[in-house]
Amino acid sequence: MYKAKAYAASSATSALASTTVARREPTATDVQIEILFCGICHSDLHQVRNEWKEVMPTVYPCVPGHEIVGRVTKVGPGVKKFKVGDLAAVGCMVDSDGTCPNCREGLEQYCPNLTLTYNFPDKHHAGPVTYGGYSDSVVVDQRFVLRVPSNLGLAGTAPLLCAGITTYSPLRHWGATKGKKVGIVGLGGLGHMGVKFSRALGAHTVVFTTSPSKVEDALRLGAHEVVISKNANDMQKHTGSFDFILDCVSADHDINAYINLLRRDGNLTLVGAPEKPLAVSSFGLIFGRKSLSGSAIGGIAETQEMLDFCGEHNITSDVEVIPIQKVNEAYDRLLKSDVKYRFSIDMASLKSE
Ligand code: NAP
Numbered sequence: 573m574y575k576a577k578a579y580a581a582s583s584a585t586s587a588l589a590s591t592t593v594a595r596r597e598p599t600a601t602d603v604q605i606e607i608l609f610c611g612i613c614h615s616d617l618h619q620v621r622n623e624w625k626e627v628m629p630t631v632y633p634c635v636p637g638h639e640i641v642g643r644v645t646k647v648g649p650g651v652k653k654f655k656v657g658d659l660a661a662v663g664c665m666v667d668s669d670g671t672c673p674n675c676r677e678g679l680e681q682y683c684p685n686l687t688l689t690y691n692f693p694d695k696h697h698a699g700p701v702t703y704g705g706y707s708d709s710v711v712v713d714q715r716f717v718l719r720v721p722s723n724l725g726l727a728g729t730a731p732l733l734c735a736g737i738t739t740y741s742p743l744r745h746w747g748a749t750k751g752k753k754v755g756i757v758g759l760g761g762l763g764h765m766g767v768k769f770s771r772a773l774g775a776h777t778v779v780f781t782t783s784p785s786k787v788e789d790a791l792r793l794g795a796h797e798v799v800i801s802k803n804a805n806d807m808q809k810h811t812g813s814f815d816f817i818l819d820c821v822s823a824d825h826d827i828n829a830y831i832n833l834l835r836r837d838g839n840l841t842l843v844g845a846p847e848k849p850l851a852v853s854s855f856g857l858i859f860g861r862k863s864l865s866g867s868a869i870g871g872i873a874e875t876q877e878m879l880d881f882c883g884e885h886n887i888t889s890d891v892e893v894i895p896i897q898k899v900n901e902a903y904d905r906l907l908k909s910d911v912k913y914r915f916s917i918d919m920a921s922l923k924s925e
């Protein structure tokens with residue numbers, strides 16, 4: 573075991589602060605990574621503040637961070653995919669059983685024995701739970717380490733590991749492609765990646781935002797149309813017209829307004845995970861045989877596919893790079909929907925702690 577520098581929250585109400593955590597020495601199949609950048613996902617904020625206590629209560633201290641890119645510093649003797657000096661990336665998962673039907677289909681994110689990158693029981697017992705990427709290093713089994721295309725900027729690549737795959741996977745699953753009309757709700761970290769992917773996949777892409785100040789950006793990011801969702805008249809114009817809508821909102825909001833915009837057999841998928849349950853009108857779904865779904869990140873093979881797709885299409889996240897010392901300020905801004913469009917922590921800043 574060795575000590576890694578990290579930023580952690582010690583309770584649901586305390587700010588994140590500098591600390592150290594124990595990490596295991598790499599086992600035969602492990603890769604040790606020096607973390608260069610880590611994105612800030614709204615899920616980090618939800619969990620630091622224990623907003624998901626009903627589903628996955630937070631164990632403190634909590635070191636968040638699951639949008640990790642860095643450089644390999646050590647590999648176990650059984651590691652074939654990576655060597656010291658390679659770029660590498662880690663997303664929301666670090667382990668799964670590998671044998672269940674979901675794992676066998678490459679859908680590790682739905683494995684009943686999944687280990688998430690932080691706040692999940694640590695099978696290696698370096699600590700009571702896993703510790704995430706707001707840290708100078710991490711040790712992960714090679715099965716859960718991704719390759720990074722060499723042409724992409726690293727700060728903007730980090731968010732692909734969660735915001736990227738979480739939007740890419742349902743867009744692919746529900747067939748966002750040429751001839752389809754796709755809506756993206758909420759222009760934050762996930763939403764802005766959703767826009768880029770929907771556009772790159774060829775769909776007619778419409779952004780729904782509560783922030784009039786984001787209209788120009790939405791168009792620049794690839795939207796064909798932008799609707800201010802508070803404007804009922806503008807919403808009305810799209811009634812019954814969408815094949816697919818991806819809801820990326822982090823807070824309570826009216827999803828029935830979006831179900832009304834689906835065409836017959838259209839689908840609304842929730843990736844946003846607000847603290848409280850959302851109300852659904854049965855009638856909105858019944859008239860038109862519409863469906864409501866959820867989706868969690870994506871499997872490892874699909875995450876690699878997404879990264880390679882980004883390499884080919886030169887897609888990265890639009891990031892505001894911050895030092896780790898600004899993480900608490902970044903959380904406050906996230907709550908005000910004031911992020912363009914993902915914070916990416918330059919982990920070199922942790923060296924001075
Ligand atoms: P984010 O960057 O904070 O973006 C959320 C966006 O939602 C905001 O920018 C805002 O967009 C909109 N919004 C915020 N409050 C709103 C309100 N009261 N009413 C309507 N719209 C509102 O968050 P994120 O990192 O993209 O994450 C979004 C959600 O997805 C979070 O709940 C997160 O936990 C969840 N998530 C799920 C998965 C998964 O696997 N399913 C993975 C990652 C994250 P506008 O300003 O454009 O309105």
Ligand code: ZN
Binds near residue numbers: 613616638664734735
């Ligand atoms: Zn995330």
